[in-house]
Amino acid sequence: MMALLAAASKVEFSFVRDHVEVTDSMLSKQVSALEQAGYVKVDKGFVGKRGRTWLSLTKQGRRTFDRHMAALREIANSDGAGVAALRRS
Amino acid sequence: MQFVSEPAPTQRDAQAALAEANNQAGRVRRADHQLGWIVLATAVIYLAVAVVVSTLPDPRQGGPVAGPAILAILLVGLVGLVYVFSRIRAYSRAAISLYFGAIVAFSLWNGIVVGVSIASRWWASGQPGYHFGISAAVAVIPLLVAARLILRR
Numbered sequence: 001m002m003a004l005l006a007a008a009s010k011v012e013f014s015f016v017r018d019h020v021e022v023t024d025s026m027l028s029k030q031v032s033a034l035e036q037a038g039y040v041k042v043d044k045g046f047v048g049k050r051g052r053t054w055l056s057l058t059k060q061g062r063r064t065f066d067r068h069m070a071a072l073r074e075i076a077n078s079d080g081a082g083v084a085a086l087r088r089s
Numbered sequence: 090m091q092f093v094s095e096p097a098p099t100q101r102d103a104q105a106a107l108a109e110a111n112n113q114a115g116r117v118r119r120a121d122h123q124l125g126w127i128v129l130a131t132a133v134i135y136l137a138v139a140v141v142v143s144t145l146p147d148p149r150q151g152g153p154v155a156g157p158a159i160l161a162i163l164l165v166g167l168v169g170l171v172y173v174f175s176r177i178r179a180y181s182r183a184a185i186s187l188y189f190g191a192i193v194a195f196s197l198w199n200g201i202v203v204g205v206s207i208a209s210r211w212w213a214s215g216q217p218g219y220h221f222g223i224s225a226a227v228a229v230i231p232l233l234v235a236a237r238l239i240l241r242r
Contacts, residue, residue, distance in 0.1 A: 003109060003110035003112075003113040003114065004113040004114075004116065004117065004179075006110070006114075007113060007114035007116075007117040007118070007181060008117040008120075008179050008180060008181050008182075009180055009181055009182040009184075009185055010179070010180060011117070011178070011179040012178040012179060014178065015120065015178035015179045019113065019116050047175050048175070069107070069110060072098070072103040072106050072107055073103075073107065075097075075098060075099075075100055075102075075103035076100055076103040076104045076107055
């Protein structure tokens with residue numbers, strides 16, 4: 001989910017649900033947890049009469065995700081060497 | 090993040106996570122294509138109107154068919170664009186920047202093309218209708234470039 005949000009400026013809730021393949025309630029819980037952690041921003045709006053929920057990463061969320069990805073790249077490129085970096089992220 | 094309290098991922102885990110992240114990024118890029126189609130459709134609508142005007146012997150005089158035809162093109166185009174807009178579910182910062190950049194570039198470039206067409210008497214009374222079509226074809230270049238950039242992402 002974080003990878004999907006990191007690649008986007010804004011993503012609609014149903015887009016994340018369909019691609020991460022989780023239920024609405026499961027995704028809602030994850031979004032709430034990430035929102036409380038300060039990683040995800042939730043915007044609600046309307047298109048006609050239909051309500052829409054848009055998700056995006058906060059600056060903090062993007063920074064944290066980038067650090068996490070950098071650590072994963074380190075591990076992927078050199079076996080075990082990036083584990084300490086991943087723990088720091 | 091969540092790995093802090095979990096066993097450290099192996100090299101294979103990390104590679105799988107990176108591949109999944111790439112996969113998700115690809116999905117957003119594909120969703121971006123809708124913005125590219127919107128920009129392309131805007132160019133097509135503009136050109137379609139220009140083609141209709143080009144068929145007129147004198148664009149300043151108008152014609153019995155041209156008016157309703159242009160209205161129909163604009164109406165169908167507008168409804169189509171609103172529909173595609175309402176279906177957008179994700180977009181990247183790069184694509185939305187290109188989209189708004191295209192609108193600004195088109196507005197400025199179109200203004201220049203119109204200004205030059207009038208100043209050079211390219212659109213003056215008595216000039217053939219296709220002059221308008223040629224100007225329109227030049228004016229939509231920023232839209233075509235932006236559409237290509239978004240759709241190739």
